[in-house]
Amino acid sequence: MTTQTAPEGVLVTTTSASTQTPPTARPPEVQRGPDGGAGAGSGPSGPPTAPRPRRLPSPIRPSAFGAEDVFLLVASAFSALCLVWIVFYQLTSLSGGLGFLVAWYLTFLALTWLGTAQVIERQVATDRVVGVVVVSAALLVIGLVLFIVIWVAAKALPSIHWGSLFTKDQKNFQVADPNALGQVGVLHAIIGTVEQVLIAVAIGVPFAVATAIYLNEVKGFGSRTVRTVVTAMSGTPSVVAGIFIYSMLILTHVLNYSGFAASLALVVILLPSVTRVVEEVLRVVPSGLREASQALGAPEWRTVWSVVLPTARSGVVTAVLLGIARIVGETAPLLFTAFGSQVINWNPFSHDQGALPLVIWSDVRQAQPVLIELAFQAAFVLMSLVLILFVLARIFSRPRGRKGGGRRGDNRPAEDDLLARVFVPIPMEEPTDL
Amino acid sequence: MTTTFPPTSVDPDRPAAFTGTHVPGEPGQIDAEGVCAWFSGRLVLESVDLVMEQSRVTALIGPSGCGKSTFLRILNRMHEVVPGAQLAGSVKLDGVDIYGPGQRAMETRRHIGMVFQKPNPFPAMTIAENVLAGLKFSRVSTPDKDGLIEESLAKAGLWNEVKDRLGELGGALSGGQQQRLCIARSLAVKPRVLLMDEPCSALDPTSTLRIEQTIKEIAGEVTVVIVTHNMQQAQRVSDHCAFFLAEENQPGRVIESGRTEKIFGEPSDQRTFDYVNGQFG
Numbered sequence: 246m247t248t249q250t251a252p253e254g255v256l257v258t259t260t261s262a263s264t265q266t267p268p269t270a271r272p273p274e275v276q277r278g279p280d281g282g283a284g285a286g287s288g289p290s291g292p293p294t295a296p297r298p299r300r301l302p303s304p305i306r307p308s309a310f311g312a313e314d315v316f317l318l319v320a321s322a323f324s325a326l327c328l329v330w331i332v333f334y335q336l337t338s339l340s341g342g343l344g345f346l347v348a349w350y351l352t353f354l355a356l357t358w359l360g361t362a363q364v365i366e367r368q369v370a371t372d373r374v375v376g377v378v379v380v381s382a383a384l385l386v387i388g389l390v391l392f393i394v395i396w397v398a399a400k401a402l403p404s405i406h407w408g409s410l411f412t413k414d415q416k417n418f419q420v421a422d423p424n425a426l427g428q429v430g431v432l433h434a435i436i437g438t439v440e441q442v443l444i445a446v447a448i449g450v451p452f453a454v455a456t457a458i459y460l461n462e463v464k465g466f467g468s469r470t471v472r473t474v475v476t477a478m479s480g481t482p483s484v485v486a487g488i489f490i491y492s493m494l495i496l497t498h499v500l501n502y503s504g505f506a507a508s509l510a511l512v513v514i515l516l517p518s519v520t521r522v523v524e525e526v527l528r529v530v531p532s533g534l535r536e537a538s539q540a541l542g543a544p545e546w547r548t549v550w551s552v553v554l555p556t557a558r559s560g561v562v563t564a565v566l567l568g569i570a571r572i573v574g575e576t577a578p579l580l581f582t583a584f585g586s587q588v589i590n591w592n593p594f595s596h597d598q599g600a601l602p603l604v605i606w607s608d609v610r611q612a613q614p615v616l617i618e619l620a621f622q623a624a625f626v627l628m629s630l631v632l633i634l635f636v637l638a639r640i641f642s643r644p645r646g647r648k649g650g651g652r653r654g655d656n657r658p659a660e661d662d663l664l665a666r667v668f669v670p671i672p673m674e675e676p677t678d679l
Numbered sequence: 680m681t682t683t684f685p686p687t688s689v690d691p692d693r694p695a696a697f698t699g700t701h702v703p704g705e706p707g708q709i710d711a712e713g714v715c716a717w718f719s720g721r722l723v724l725e726s727v728d729l730v731m732e733q734s735r736v737t738a739l740i741g742p743s744g745c746g747k748s749t750f751l752r753i754l755n756r757m758h759e760v761v762p763g764a765q766l767a768g769s770v771k772l773d774g775v776d777i778y779g780p781g782q783r784a785m786e787t788r789r790h791i792g793m794v795f796q797k798p799n800p801f802p803a804m805t806i807a808e809n810v811l812a813g814l815k816f817s818r819v820s821t822p823d824k825d826g827l828i829e830e831s832l833a834k835a836g837l838w839n840e841v842k843d844r845l846g847e848l849g850g851a852l853s854g855g856q857q858q859r860l861c862i863a864r865s866l867a868v869k870p871r872v873l874l875m876d877e878p879c880s881a882l883d884p885t886s887t888l889r890i891e892q893t894i895k896e897i898a899g900e901v902t903v904v905i906v907t908h909n910m911q912q913a914q915r916v917s918d919h920c921a922f923f924l925a926e927e928n929q930p931g932r933v934i935e936s937g938r939t940e941k942i943f944g945e946p947s948d949q950r951t952f953d954y955v956n957g958q959f960g
Binding site: 531533534536537538539540541542543544547548551552555556558 | 755757760785786787788789792793795797799801802803804812813815816817861864865868
């Protein structure tokens with residue numbers, strides 16, 4: 246009998262006793278092991294056994310959501326639909342789609358709980374109902390956002406004249422012209438919005454970051470009062486911000502109607518929101534880093550500038566993003582500051598200037614279908630602008646020096662994928678190890 | 680205040696040189712006299728007199744809450760960072776009171792470095808930048824950055840592991856490596872004293888051993904004061920030991936201090952004997 250050799254790359258099933266020595270150096274008798282040749286066909290008279298590859302059991306997830314659970318949910322949804330339909334439209338004379346949906350959803354939850362409690366048990370039922378509520382809330386939000394985006398796109402895209410939308414303003418608009426859409430565009434509004442928002446960010450963000458540092462790092466005199474004021478300020482209605490700039494600067498002839506006046510009004514809105522978010526971000530930076538920096542002999546400003554802010558970098562960028570998203574669509578403060586214009590005005594410091602929200606606001610109420618279409622196109626451009634800003638900021642906020650993987654990269658496997666980087670939320674810096 | 684680094688000559692008259700610009704020094708000696716500490720008016724540490732000798736490793740041992748860490752933080756003026764913290768007494772580095780008039784906390788901390796319980800490399804900086812962080816903070820320029828990085832990392836026993844990945848972020852290292860990076864970061868500013876606040880309590884036994892080796896290796900160049908809860912560690916690494924104890928409703932005090940062999944072998948106080956033999960604490 247020849248000694249048994251295992252082909253390369255194939256795991257041979259062996260008894261535990263025989264794993265001690267390599268199979269090639271072993272006489273066949275030993276192979277039976279202490280449990281008397283349990284392996285089939287390994288007796289001394291039998292033919293040499295063909296090595297069998299080890300068969301792995303199929304993996305399971307003990308807490309997986311199986312077909313039965315799906316059936317339970319679908320059945321609950323369907324029976325809730327039937328039940329509510331009978332009660333709503335046949336037994337009582339209620340009406341209204343929204344009421345029907347709400348009643349259906351609540352009945353669905355109740356039936357899910359009852360069904361799961363019957364089939365499995367009550368704790369699982371409660372757990373599942375809460376899960377359904379959470380998931381449906383998330384779906385509702387995603388659905389709403391998608392609905393708005395798709396609806397605006399569907400309204401805007403079919404009538405867009407790409408050749409004119411981004412190259413022309415509204416001064417050539419003529420009601421009688423059958424090809425009026427080809428003669429008008431929103432370039433004047435794009436210029437206005439971009440300039441106003443950029444100026445507002447350039448003025449507002451340094452102040453907001455400085456205020457957040459004062460509140461969280463310096464913790465100086467009156468910081469609680471400042472925090473209260475900032476919180477109250479974030480509740481300022483945006484129209485009030487507009488009136489403030491209008492009455493303080495425009496009525497007093499310090500400024501005329503201009504994009505810059507609009508920027509100042511936007512700063513009033515931007516400041517508290519960015520301050521609050523940056524403050525939250527700074528609070529998450531582990532205090533151990535500040536101590537380490539101080540223990541190296543760094544002055545306070547050094548600690549903030551070289552340790553705290555870089556650590557919170559992606560969070561600060563997120564805060565700025567949220568601020569831009571907050572102000573880019575503001576309409577009310579622009580009404581009596583930028584005032585709106587039908588023609589291109591490159592200079593934000595003199596004369597009235599257009600803005601995308603103003604185009605939407607003024608054109609969608611007009612009687613001409615062309616202008617209504619233009620308003621929807623402006624809305625579409627505004628949304629695209631926000632998206633582009635987000636994509637750019639995500640790319641620029643990418644942490645540097647990330648090539649060896651490691652702990653910071655662990656939970657972001659698709660870091661090199663541009664799309665993933667754009668759409669995966671920027672996490673705030675987590676405390677490294679607590 | 681930009682000085683070249685390292686300076687061409689070290690002022691022989693060290694106490695006078697201590698004020699003002701940063702002079703990297705040889706190991707320093709710390710004399711603490713009558714140190715008391717309060718948190719929000721509550722006395723937590725009472726009249727501690729302790730000498731931490733030059734080029735020696737001094738271990739501060741004792742049960743939790745006896746004021747060891749507070750005492751350690753007083754030694755490089757990190758105590759005053761805590762709101763409501765007060766202190767009394769004097770701490771002298773080579774004869775100069777670090778709490779004396781005209782002494783600035785930042786300056787003191789450059790001479791008396793500190794390594795914390797939790798590894799805390801700066802996550803936004805690379806390994807190399809972490810090592811150089813102290814110089815950057817104190818705006819000291821060094822002609823040979825690469826040499827200093829290698830020297831500091833080698834002293835901390837990390838050079839061979841990271842020499843090919845100096846451009847990676849500090850957070851990419853393992854816990855033990857991060858702690859050694861923190862030691863390298865502290866050594867790069869050439870402190871005279873290095874304080875270590877339970878540097879191994881967040882680490883596994885292998886990393887602990889590695890750091891203990893590091894402590895022994897750097898002990899000649901810098902005076903080390905280490906707080907530890909691990910009796911074996913105190914025995915392994917330290918030359919001198921001070922036993923802190925806070926009895927019920929009492930502030931912490933130094934019960935006994937002296938050579939490590941004596942504290943562990945034949946302590947003169949019964950409470951020390953009980954503690955080092957694992958009777959309590």
